[in-house]
Amino acid sequence: MFQRILIATDGSTLSRKAVASGIALAAQHGADLVALTVVPRYPKAYFDGAMVFAPDDIARIEKQWAVAAEETLAAVATRAKSSGVKVKTVTVSSDLVAESIVAAAKKHKCDLIVMASHGRKGIKRLLLGSETQHVLTHSTLPVLVLR
Incomplete structure (x- = not known):
């Protein structure tokens, strides 16, 4: 039924559960997997909620985030390959x-x-919004949301 499944992950505990389910689904359907993580840019303005750091410090922090994202994707790739699933890893830098x-x-x-x-x-959802909700309302593809 499915030929290529995208799994979006941020490395959190809940996200790791979704990864496990996505890999199992891909294995069941013989589908390829695209493992994606989105690395935000460091907020540079006061109004973005950031403390003011020197440009070198910001570059170091963004590099740490990118390394953590690559480690997260490497773990997904290892798990997928051990399940016999072909996987491609993708990192995107975007807010x-x-x-x-x-x-x-x-x-x-x-x-x-x-x-x-x-x-x-409650109020946290109203204030922070929901990336999952945004994907659900803007995607033309089916979205499987796991909790």
């Missing part, structure tokens, strides 16, 4: 997480997006 997920799914010709719901409720 537009949901848009990056939808764009990557289209670019890699995926027919399903798998991701976790972080389960924010």
